[in-house]
Amino acid sequence: MAGFREAQGDLRLDSVTKAFGDFTAVDDIELHVPRGSFFALLGPSGCGKTTTLRMIAGLEQPTAGRVMIGDTDLTGSRPYERPVNTVFQSYALFPHLTIRDNVAFGPKRRKEQDAAKRADDALELVQMTQFAARKPAQLSGGQQQRVALARALVNHPEVLLLDEPLGALDLKLRREMQVELKRIQTEVGLTFIHVTHDQEEAMTMADTVAVMNKGHIEQLGAPAALYDLPKTRFVANFLGQANTGVGTIKDTDGDHLVAEVLGTPVKILKSRSQVHDGEVVFGVRPEKVTVSRTQPDGVGNDVRGVVRDVSFLGVATSYLVDMPSGATWSCYEQNLDVEPLDLRPGDEVWLTWNPGHAFGVPVDDR
Amino acid sequence: MTTTTAPASAPYRPSAAKRAQLWLANHFAMLSAILVLLYLFLPVAYTFAFSFNDHGKTNIVWQGFTWKHWQDPCRVAGACESLVTSLQVGAISTLVATVLGTLMALAMVRYRFRGKAASNVLIFVPMATPEIVMGAALLTIFVQGFSNIGISLGFGTIVFAHIMFCLSFVVVTVKARVQSLDPRIEEAAQDLYASPMQTFWKVTFPLILPGILGAAMLAFSLSFDDFIITNFVSGNESTFPKFVYVASRRGIPAEANVIGFSMFVLAVLLVIGAQVVGSWRANRVKG
């Protein structure tokens, strides 16, 4: 293959920018993905995640910056010159070729001697061997998904890109494929970069998640860390639910900052707040909030409210609680008690949380 | 409605007149469609019937049955010669127009470039120009302009003209097919190490082939049936439509009906054949 660039190592994006006319889709991002990791790019539609992916694949060229794998600069090379393969959104299988020919397409272009054999091996890896002679139109969505995966994996790319690969599947299949993808990634040990707008999908599958918004990477880290300690208001809201409110930092109390949120003082650990004076967005996750009928004694913050809605979910019960100010908080209680709380809409309750779970983020995202 | 369930109250039964009215309302569109189709086939039936007319000087009024026109349709001077010319013109024009038009369609759908709007106009305007104006314009340039460089009216000028007016129709037909193709499929091919040429021949071309074939069929039928432009640029060369038109001054011989009807049957068989092959392939895919 003329011009094909062998490359090994970590994937790096160096100050990569992509502009379409006046619109900057990706704005000066830095990214370092260690070899062999499962990396997710998470964000709402229009955040630039797919553009980023397409630049790694070579389907778009960055306006500025470099795309590197190991020490090899891939910037400017064409898609067919890169050791990178993509599992496309809606799969993009070749409708006129059989499943086997679809999978053998890449190896044949690279003039591999054992293209057919490798195609069969790849089909076996995704458990699609018995469909090898069929055409894509004869397969279900989930089966097409597996073929698309095999078609990319058969080339042993250094980096495998997945563009919303599970978007077209129903919920049950999606769960199955999440597990399957994770298994295959562990088995082949390749770098996977997974683009998705589904935060749950990103958190269950990836080792590292980068949350993107408006062409920037807002925060990057392990899923648990991102969830536990978001650093921007966008991440707090996009990744799971958060009960938030805007306040002003008034005082410090040992390790804690004391912020006043519309008359009520709340505590945030200094180490868990991104701002230490002025305005702050205070937040706490719903499952960190405890609902009780009476005012509990303890070190926690507590607030009074009125139950608006109760949803029994089996493993947990979800409450919507109206605050006197008019805001509504969301709380999850695990159903562990022998005697359930048995709250009804209209009941007065106390909400408490450990200040160690609260976080503070800046009011303005960029 | 079955009576076995025996509803408490008697089931509603509209009167006969009401039922007829309902039936008519339900089938109005289909009935009128069938009438229109009959209307469309009426002249074809006449062409067929009058190919058996044992006519004298003119073939206007039915005079008696004969097989003689079918036995040797080439007996009339010029009939088969002009048919051969038409087939040759059609074949060459179709080939060139399909190739050029397909390239243009690919450029129009797959690329962004300066001058695209102008190109669109250049492709659209020939379709919106009356044939007689195109014919007249071609005649003036062939006679007053291109004759200086050794081009005279005849077979060549007919082909040049036919390629020109077929081109736009090819572009529009192929364009529709290319537009319906998911661009991700071509990206996938590139992603899987296919160079641009390989991407075209291994993926794009097989997928737009039905559109290209459809465009070629359209181009051939446009070329084969053209009279107005051909009449302007053909000089002494005669195509089949021109032969029929010239003959019509004296009375079209029934041999022309024989040839015309045979071409009709051939074309219909071809279209039905293509449909059958198409649905057979579709069924095979569905398995």
Next chain:
Amino acid sequence: MSGLAQASVAPAAAEVTAGGDDQRPTRRSWTAYLLLLPGALWLGVFFVLPLVQLATVSLQSRFPGFPGYYYRDVNFQNYVSALTDYGPHFLRSFVYAGLATFLAFVVAYPLAYAMAFKAGKWRNLMMICVVAPFFTSFILRTFAWSQILADEGWVAGILNFLHLLPSGHIINTPLAVVAGLTYNFLPFMVLPIYASLERADPRVIEAGGDLYADGFTTFRTVTLPMSMPGVLAGTLLTFIPAAGDFVNMELLGPQRGKMVGNVINDQFLAIPGGYPVAAALSFTLMAAILVMVFLYVRRFGTEELV
């Protein structure tokens, strides 16, 4: 009391749109020019250049005493005589073509409607039936109409029996010309209307029926507007060739009272020295049609023509 006024329950995922944020690829444009060049060149040499030549011819003057010889000139007299001498011909062309277009619409619509919504598995067969008649030669078909409409034929016979024909003839009258024009360009009306109806969702029409109950109102307020792009394309595709046609007039029409197409054809091919006026006539015809197309498209605006 707590007053977390701006507290909110954030949605789990801000947006769940599958489309993603993909952008269409921009490819290098020189390839596009390369692909475009041969076809564009062909259209340039055999469409644009001839029109330019036609324009210059329309301004040429005759050498007196040498019919068929012209000299380069800027003679607008050609246009004056095109309009004054042949005004009625223009009028007839447009009126006959307009009538034929309207009749074609009336005939084509039920057929297109039935194909789109009622035909079911017969759809492909009906499609073949619409196109098939047009595989016989245009001239032969028109000639067949001269047989059908002949004085000795059954159509004239029936109409005469009912005393519906004042002159006693159909053939060689404008009526026959309009009939021929209507027939010959019918598929150009049927196919675009069918295409736009087929794209329409039949449930929308059912909803119309559900809300209005009256069949005609549903047609007027729902079905017809949905098929407007097709009707628009169909009327243009029928009107343009009909207005420029001369074959129907030649084979079916009267000896006197021709259309503009006949004049252009005769002036170019039969009458020596007719080039400049014929060229002026052609240009006027083209300009008139382009203006009409432009106004028409502006009025019923659509982008789906190309």
